[in-house]
Amino acid sequence: xxxxxxxxxxxxxxxxxxxxxxxxxxxxxxxxxxxxxxxxxxxxxxxxxxxxxxxxxxxxxxxxxxxxxxxxxxxxxxxxxxxxxxxxxxxxxxxxxxxxxxxxxxxxxxxxxxxxxxxxxxxxxxxxxxxxxxxxxxxxxxxxxxxxxxxxxxxxxxxxxxxxxxxxxxxxxxxxxxxxxxxxxxxxxxxxxxxxxxxxxxxxxxxxxxxxxxxxxx
Amino acid sequence: xxxxxxxxxxxxxxxxxxxxxxxxxxxxxxxxxxxxxxxxxxxxxxxxxxxxxxxxxxxxxxxxxxxxxxxxxxxxxxxxxxxxxxxxxxxxxxxxxxxxxxxxxxxxxxxxxxxxxxxxxxxxxxxxxxxxxxxxxxxxxxxxxxxxxxxxxxxxxxxxxxxxxxxxxxxxxxxxxxxxxxxxxxxxxxxxxxxxxxxxxxxxxxxxxxxxxxxxxx
DNA sequence: CAGGCCATGTAAATATTCTTTACATGACTT
DNA sequence: AAGTCATGTAAAGAATATTTACATGGCCTG
Numbered sequence: 001x002x003x004x005x006x007x008x009x010x011x012x013x014x015x016x017x018x019x020x021x022x023x024x025x026x027x028x029x030x031x032x033x034x035x036x037x038x039x040x041x042x043x044x045x046x047x048x049x050x051x052x053x054x055x056x057x058x059x060x061x062x063x064x065x066x067x068x069x070x071x072x073x074x075x076x077x078x079x080x081x082x083x084x085x086x087x088x089x090x091x092x093x094x095x096x097x098x099x100x101x102x103x104x105x106x107x108x109x110x111x112x113x114x115x116x117x118x119x120x121x122x123x124x125x126x127x128x129x130x131x132x133x134x135x136x137x138x139x140x141x142x143x144x145x146x147x148x149x150x151x152x153x154x155x156x157x158x159x160x161x162x163x164x165x166x167x168x169x170x171x172x173x174x175x176x177x178x179x180x181x182x183x184x185x186x187x188x189x190x191x192x193x194x195x196x197x198x199x200x201x202x203x204x205x206x207x208x209x210x211x212x213x214x215x216x217x218x
Numbered sequence: 219x220x221x222x223x224x225x226x227x228x229x230x231x232x233x234x235x236x237x238x239x240x241x242x243x244x245x246x247x248x249x250x251x252x253x254x255x256x257x258x259x260x261x262x263x264x265x266x267x268x269x270x271x272x273x274x275x276x277x278x279x280x281x282x283x284x285x286x287x288x289x290x291x292x293x294x295x296x297x298x299x300x301x302x303x304x305x306x307x308x309x310x311x312x313x314x315x316x317x318x319x320x321x322x323x324x325x326x327x328x329x330x331x332x333x334x335x336x337x338x339x340x341x342x343x344x345x346x347x348x349x350x351x352x353x354x355x356x357x358x359x360x361x362x363x364x365x366x367x368x369x370x371x372x373x374x375x376x377x378x379x380x381x382x383x384x385x386x387x388x389x390x391x392x393x394x395x396x397x398x399x400x401x402x403x404x405x406x407x408x409x410x411x412x413x414x415x416x417x418x419x420x421x422x423x424x425x426x427x428x429x430x431x432x433x434x435x436x
Numbered sequence: 437c438a439g440g441c442c443a444t445g446t447a448a449a450t451a452t453t454c455t456t457t458a459c460a461t462g463a464c465t466t
Numbered sequence: 467a468a469g470t471c472a473t474g475t476a477a478a479g480a481a482t483a484t485t486t487a488c489a490t491g492g493c494c495t496g
Contacts (some may be wrong), residue, residue, distance in 0.1 A: 013491080016445075035339040037255030042482050051446050056484075058444090118394075119337045121253040124403060138404075158420075161407065165396070166388075166417045173391025176336075178383070185342060186356075189379065199384045202376070203417075206424030231462080234474075260453055269475050274455075276473090439495090446489070453482070460475070466468090 012049075020058040022048040027069050031112035036066065036120035063122070067130060070122045073113030074133035080106050081140040092147045099144055100171060100196050107175035108192075118176065141168055153208045163207070170199055238276040240266040245287050249330035254284065254338035281340070285348060288340045291331030292351035298324050299358040310365045317362055318389060318414050325393035326410075336394065359386050371426045381425070388417055 016022065026047035030039030041062045042052045059065040084102030088095045107114045116122065117134075124131050145164035149157050178185065179192040188195070234240065244265035248257030259280045260270045277283040302320030306313045325332045334340065335352075342349050363382035367375050396403065397410040406413070 019444080037339065040482060041484090052482075053447080053484075053486095054445060061483090121255060134404075158416075162413065162416060165406070165413055166420070169391030169395055169413070169417065170384075170388055171391070172395055173387030173389070176394065177387055177390055186352075188383070195380065195383055195387070198376075198380060199387065199421075202384070202424035203421050204424070206420035206422070237473080258453065259455090270453075271455075271457095271476080272474060279455090437496100441492105441494080443492090444490085447487085449484100449486085451483080451485105454480080455478100456480105457478085458476090461473085463470105463472090465470080 016048070016050055016054070019048060019050060019054060023055055023058060023065060024069055024072065027065055027116075028112045031069070031116060031120075036115045041065070066116055066120050067122050067127055069113065069116040070120060071127070071130050071133055073110070073117040074130065074137050076110065076113060077106055077117065078133065078137040078140060081137060085140055085144055088144070088147050092144075092151060096144055096148065096200070097197070099140075100200060101193060103171045104175055104179050104192050104196060107179045108181070111180050114175070114180075118172070138164070138168070148204065148207070148209065151209050156208055158207060166203065167200075170203065171196060174199070234266065234268055234272070237266060237268060237272060241273055241276060241283060242287055242290065245283055245334075246330045249287070249334060249338075254330075254333045259283070284334055284338050285340050285345055287331065287334040288338060289345065289348050289351055291328070291335040292348065292355050294328065294331060295324055295335065296351065296355040296358060299355060303358055303362055306362070306365050310362075310369060314362055314366065314418070315415070317358075318418055319411060321389045322393055322397050322410050322414060325397045329398050332393070332398075336390065356382070356386065366422070366425070366427065369427050374426055376425060384421065385418075388421065389414060392417070 023044050026044040027039055029047065030043060041055050044065065045052050045055050048054075055065065059068065080102050081099060084098040085095050086098070122130070124134055142160065142164040145167060146160040149160040149163050152158065174192050174196045178188055178195065241262050244262040245257055247265065248261060259273050262283065263270045263273050266272075273283065277286065298320050299317060302316040303313050304316070340348070342352055360378065360382040363385060364378040367378040367381050370376060392410050392414045396406055396413065
């Protein structure tokens with residue numbers, strides 16, 4: 001099925017060519033502008049240049065469109081995290097640092113995806129694909145946590161799952177509270193990246209992983 | 219101004235009596251059911267038993283109603299945190315523990331307020347009262363951070379503001395990811411409270427505040 | 437290379453929501 | 467007792483949501 005139009009702009013015939021894709025992009029654009037609640041089905045249709053009924057051929061309702069945006073988000077998220085982690089090379093510390101930065105970068109660079117994933121009210125259980133994509137993204141954090149935990153002093157190794165959840169919570173907390181140029185949230189004396197790096201260093205030290213680079217007190 | 223009805227149910231005359239209050243309560247009920255995006259102005263009006271035009275006498279639009287819910291949330295939030303912190307009595311450690319629990323309890327017990335505050339997309343800058351209420355709530359965390367920082371080893375005292383932001387990020391992260399019985403989010407092998415307590419202990423140990431109670435490894 | 441299938445679109449129709457405008461009510465003031 | 471004004475309703479027009487009947491045209495099949 002190669003319709004008249006495969007995603008590009010420009011004139012089209014009766015059929016759009018790639019409306020499903022165009023609707024997702026329209027949703028992203030509108031979410032970026034007005035938040036995950038800030039778009040309507042009709043508005044996405046208008047933005048894509050089709051009639052208000054057309055989206056119903058591709059998504060049952062607005063929630064399903066939003067869920068697909070979130071699904072795409074989790075997949076890109078996993079890819080970004082996995083690329084940053086890179087199997088823990090060249091060493092756990094460097095890879096872990098990259099991981100945190102990649103997380104924040106994703107939240108800042110793709111705020112529409114991020115808010116669709118975590119603030120859109122999309123029930124994870126509604127869609128097995130969504131659940132799986134979310135699990136795969138978390139699995140990257142979990143891998144990193146395994147490596148970190150293994151570096152803790154023997155006899156005091158925390159459960160990797162717990163460490164992974166802690167990392168997730170810290171990073172998500174910073175990303176969602178301070179990580180987006182909202183201009184609507186609190187002004188900070190430091191960047192989200194600096195804040196996260198300091199927090200991670202303190203946390204890792206608490207785990208018994210004393211990094212030599214830790215020492216410059218504030 | 220003592221209208222026919224001051225907030226209770228039951229029959230009423232032409233005037234509602236306390237529509238402003240009733241609308242806020244209706245919004246809370248609906249947010250709790252369907253998220254901060256899950257209610258309409260008309261629905262709140264119906265829930266309060268008035269015509270769809272009546273809410274406009276009290277709020278410019280839906281966003282202003284939501285902002286008022288958030289304002290109420292920040293005020294209750296500050297009260298709950300301040301009560302838990304209690305000036306740091308009897309000792310910083312115990313008070314800090316209460317503070318974290320109070321935070322999670324608020325997020326779980328008042329999910330509608332919490333999501334209106336942090337996930338409703340309400341711009342903090344839109345309303346000076348809102349900004350102030352948010353600042354006052356954060357000031358409680360900041361106070362606690364001051365006391366904690368003061369207990370860190372001399373020469374390695376982290377800035378209290380940074381510590382406060384870290385505490386906020388960790389707690390918000392856990393609360394928003396795991397802290398509500400969403401039944402839509404990830405299942406956990408431990409409670410949010412346990413997760414937070416462990417995380418705080420590790421973080422505090424990283425700050426150099428070695429609690430004697432820390433030692434049971436996982 | 438017709439002919440038809442059917443995915444994908446439109447148009448039109450109904451219900452709900454949004455928002456304003458003109459009007460009604462009645463608590464409070466004097 | 468009368469007037470004022472905050473607070474409500476009714477009604478109307480625009481936007482949105484959602485379904486149904488119909489139109490288009492790419493692609494498969496013979």
